[in-house]
C-alpha cells in the first residue's frame with residue numbers, strides 16, 4: 001500500500017515507517033527536519049519536508065495515499081495545540097486530495113470507559129487535573145475533529161508508551177480502554193496500526209491497545 005506517515009521523526013513514527021517499509025509498503029514520510037529521520041534512506045521511502053499545519057504544504061504528500069498515519073504529538077506536557085491543529089490540517093488535505101483512510105494516535109487518558117474504579121475515580125482525574133491536563137485537552141479536541149470528519153478514521157488510544165522491543169502480542173478493545181492496560185511499546189503500537197490498515201471493523205472506531 002502507499003502510506004503517508006506524519007510524525008515519522010518521532011519514536012512511534014520511526015517504528016511505523018521502519019515496519020511499514022519492512023512489510024513492503026511504499027512510505028512517504030512527512031517531516032519538518034529530514035536530518036531527524038532515523039529510518040535509512042531506501043527505494044520505497046519518499047521524504048517530504050513540509051509544515052504539517054499547512055494543508056496545502058502536505059497535500060502533495062497525501063495525494064494518492066491508501067492510508068495516512070499520524071503519530072504526531074507534543075514534546076513534553078506543557079500547553080499545546082499540536083494534535084488538534086495537525087488533525088485539522090490533515091483532514092483538510094485529505095478531503096482536498098480524496099484520501100480516505102486515516103489512522104491516528106491519541107491516548108487512553110481521554111476516556112474512562114472500560115477502566116476500573118481506581119483509574120476512573122482516582123488516577124485519571126488526577127492526571128487530567130495535573131500533568132496531563134494540556135495534552136489530554138488537545139487530544140480530546142483532535143479526536144472531536146476527526147470524528148466530525150467524513151474520513152474513514154481509526155483513533156488509537158495507547159496508555160504510557162515504552163521503547164521496549166515489540167512483544168508481538170498485545171491486547172486491543174474497541175471504544176473502551178483495557179482493564180489494567182498500563183503500558184504498550186511503540187513498536188507494538190506501530191505493528192497494530194499497520195495490521196489494522198485495511199480492517200473495516202475498525203473504521204469509525206477507537207482502538208485501545210496495551211500489553
Ligand SMILES: NC(=O)c1ccc[n+]([C@@H]2O[C@H](COP(=O)([O-])OP(=O)(O)OC[C@H]3O[C@@H](n4cnc5c(N)ncnc54)[C@H](OP(=O)(O)O)[C@@H]3O)[C@@H](O)[C@H]2O)c1
Pocket residue numbers: 006007008009010011012013032033036052071072073074075082105106107108158159160161162186
Ligand atoms: N509518551 C507517551 O507515553 C504517550 C502515551 C499515550 C499517547 N501518546 C501519544 O503517542 C504519539 C506518539 O508519541 P511518541 O512518544 O512516539 O512521539 P514523539 O517521539 O514525541 O514524536 C512526536 C512527533 O511529532 C512531531 N512534532 C512535534 N511537535 C511538532 C510541531 N509543532 N510541528 C510538526 N511536528 C511536530 C515531532 O517532530 P520533530 O521530530 O520534528 O520534533 C515527532 O515526529 C503522540 O501523539 C503522543 O501524544 C504518548
